[in-house]
Amino acid sequence: MAVSARRGAPLSIEEICSTALRLMDEGGVAGLSMRKLAAELNVNPMSLYHHVDSKEALLAQICATAAERMPLPPDDGTPWQAQLRALALAYHRHAREHPAMWTYVQNHPEIVADRRMKLWEVLYRILRLAGVTEEELHRTGDVLYAFVSGFVMAEIRGHLPADREGIDRDFDTAIHLMIHGLAGFGRQAAHPD
Amino acid sequence: MAVSARRGAPLSIEEICSTALRLMDEGGVAGLSMRKLAAELNVNPMSLYHHVDSKEALLAQICATAAERMPLPPDDGTPWQAQLRALALAYHRHAREHPAMWTYVQNHPEIVADRRMKLWEVLYRILRLAGVTEEELHRTGDVLYAFVSGFVMAEIRGHLPADREGIDRDFDTAIHLMIHGLAGFGRQAAHPD
DNA sequence: ACCTGAACACCGTTCAAGT
DNA sequence: ACCTGAACACCGTTCAAGT
Numbered sequence: 544m545a546v547s548a549r550r551g552a553p554l555s556i557e558e559i560c561s562t563a564l565r566l567m568d569e570g571g572v573a574g575l576s577m578r579k580l581a582a583e584l585n586v587n588p589m590s591l592y593h594h595v596d597s598k599e600a601l602l603a604q605i606c607a608t609a610a611e612r613m614p615l616p617p618d619d620g621t622p623w624q625a626q627l628r629a630l631a632l633a634y635h636r637h638a639r640e641h642p643a644m645w646t647y648v649q650n651h652p653e654i655v656a657d658r659r660m661k662l663w664e665v666l667y668r669i670l671r672l673a674g675v676t677e678e679e680l681h682r683t684g685d686v687l688y689a690f691v692s693g694f695v696m697a698e699i700r701g702h703l704p705a706d707r708e709g710i711d712r713d714f715d716t717a718i719h720l721m722i723h724g725l726a727g728f729g730r731q732a733a734h735p736d
Numbered sequence: 737m738a739v740s741a742r743r744g745a746p747l748s749i750e751e752i753c754s755t756a757l758r759l760m761d762e763g764g765v766a767g768l769s770m771r772k773l774a775a776e777l778n779v780n781p782m783s784l785y786h787h788v789d790s791k792e793a794l795l796a797q798i799c800a801t802a803a804e805r806m807p808l809p810p811d812d813g814t815p816w817q818a819q820l821r822a823l824a825l826a827y828h829r830h831a832r833e834h835p836a837m838w839t840y841v842q843n844h845p846e847i848v849a850d851r852r853m854k855l856w857e858v859l860y861r862i863l864r865l866a867g868v869t870e871e872e873l874h875r876t877g878d879v880l881y882a883f884v885s886g887f888v889m890a891e892i893r894g895h896l897p898a899d900r901e902g903i904d905r906d907f908d909t910a911i912h913l914m915i916h917g918l919a920g921f922g923r924q925a926a927h928p929d
Numbered sequence: 930a931c932c933t934g935a936a937c938a939c940c941g942t943t944c945a946a947g948t
Numbered sequence: 949a950c951c952t953g954a955a956c957a958c959c960g961t962t963c964a965a966g967t
Contacts, residue, residue, distance in 0.1 A: 553950075577941060587952050589942085594950095598941065646843060649886075652895035679909070685896055686887060686910045693886015694879060702845035703878055716872070717879045723920030724913030746931075770960060780933050782961085787931095791960065 554586060556594045560605050567605070567643040574643070575602075602647055606654045609644055613637040615665050623672035624722045630665055631718060635695050642699045649696055673725045683728075690721060747779060749787045753798050760798070760836040767836070768795075795840055799847045802837055806830040808858050816865035817915050823858055824911060828888050835892045842885055866918050876921075883914060 562583055566575045577598055581588040595601045614637070616629035638645040648654050655662070666684050675683050694717045697703055703713050755776055759768045770791055774781040788794045807830070809822035831838040841847050848855070859877050868876050887910045890896055896906050 576939085578939085589953085590951050592942075649889065650839060650843070650893070652890055652893050656895065682906055682909050683913075685890065686906060686913060689887040689890040689895070689910075690883040690913070691886070693884075693889065694882040696842065696886070697845055697878065697882040700843070700845050702849065702882070713875055713879060716875050717882075719921070720876075720879060720883070720917030721913065722917075724915075724917035727916030727920060728912070769958085771958085782934085783932050785961075 554584065554590060554594065556604075559584065559591060559594055559601070560608060563601060564605050564609060564641065564644060567647075568641055571643045572647055577601075603651070603654055606644055606648045606651070607657075609641055610648065610655055610662065611660060613662065615661055618665075618668065623669050626669045626672065627722065627725075628718050630669060631691050631695075631714075631721075634662075634691055635698070635714070638695045638699055645692075645699075646696065649692055670725075673728075675725070675728065679728075683725075687721060687725075690717075747777065747783060747787065749797075751777065752784060752787055752794070753801060756794060757798050757802060757834065757837060760840075761834055764836045765840055770794075796844070796847055799837055799841045799844070800850075802834055803841065803848055803855065804853060806855065808854055811858075811861065816862050819862045819865065820915065820918075821911050823862060824884050824888075824914075825907075827855075827884055828891070828907070831888045831892055838885075838892075839889065842889055863918075866921075868918070868921065872921075876918075880914060883910075 559580070563575055563580050566580060566583060577591055578588045581591055584591075591601075595604075614633055616626065616633055619626070657663075663684065666688065667680055670680055670683055670687075694713075698710060698713065703710065752773070756768055756773050759773060759776065770784055771781045774784055777784075784794075788797075807826055809819065809826055812819070856877065859881065860873055863873055863876055863880075887906075891903060891906065896903065
């Protein structure tokens with residue numbers, strides 16, 4: 544029988560991706576193998592290759608999709624400092640939900656390099672609010688993203704104190720550093736309200 | 737014959753570590769396997785396990801040793817801003833020489849958690865110069881290390897522009913952000929000279 | 930004490946074959 | 949078009965055996 548050792552539906556790329564992401568959430572990057580994934584889907588390992596070029600391509604697709612779905616704070620008209628904080632918190636929360644996925648992204652930053660991603664739109668809007676010039680926008684965004692991802696990774700890897708209070712204080716320190724760094728960034732930083 | 741398919745010496749932990757680091761430098765984390773390492777050393781794969789508990793333990797030892805050997809800038813009496821910059825540059829240079837090793841460290845931050853490491857000594861000295869209080873020292877150090885490692889990783893992974901000039905400007909932006917972040921950190925930042 | 934070969938339980942992926 | 953089994957070239961590691 545070649546038709547289906549499976550239940551009903553004939554294996555879609557969406558089902559493959561969501562199951563793979565779940566395996567990563569549960570068991571880390573090491574917890575995802577093509578063979579385990581196939582077993583989880585009740586399918587022959589080789590069937591996966593009909594929907595996906597390689598494990599690497601699958602991981603790239605999982606990460607890009609999940610990153611695109613990260614909930615982002617709306618433009619609520621509050622000062623840029625508050626909005627930057629909200630954005631960093633959103634990233635932090637999503638990374639805590641999918642630590643293995645974001646670890647993989649950190650090691651393969653090209654996945655998140657597409658400047659049409661909403662993440663970049665929101666960050667650029669906030670940086671403009673903070674008074675960053677168009678010329679500096681791209682560079683400043685890259686550096687801040689690297690800072691935040693470095694911090695969030697250290698945090699979810701357990702490099703920083705584990706108790707709720709310690710995390711909050713570390714987070715405050717990180718945001719504080721970035722905000723004052725931006726404010727001292729040359730031209731008058733915008734002071735809304 | 738069980739005595740030696742090898743040349744002369746009987747396989748030391750130092751030789752194992754330095755060869756393994758070279759393999760990582762040449763072929764990335766994926767370029768290091770216990771079997772390739774053994775082949776490189778003209779030895780049976782299983783012989784390695786007489787000097788090392790596991791691949792994970794070997795990697796931890798390689799990273800800890802290499803991190804401890806990272807050249808650090810001396811206390812040259814210059815302002816803390818210049819010294820912070822010099823420290824970040826030293827880290828950047830070392831990471832460029834051993835990118836796979838530092839990538840592994842970033843994913844296993846406990847390797848670099850030992851506060852007796854010279855890296856932390858130097859960073860704490862600079863932060864004290866910058867006016868950071870003892871109470872904030874540990875936390876601020878953690879956050880800055882996370883920032884710098886995040887930035888350096890993004891850079892060596894090619895997430896930032898590749899040309900020499902672009903890298904320099906990104907580096908300037910990163911240092912600028914950190915310095916002004918620290919300077920705005922509350923109490924009067926020290927202004928030497 | 931140090932090294933080895935065979936074996937085990939895994940990987941990702943190719944390829945020819947099935948319906 | 950979609951799925952499969954067998955096979956290939958790899959992994960890390962255990963274990964009993966050699967000197």
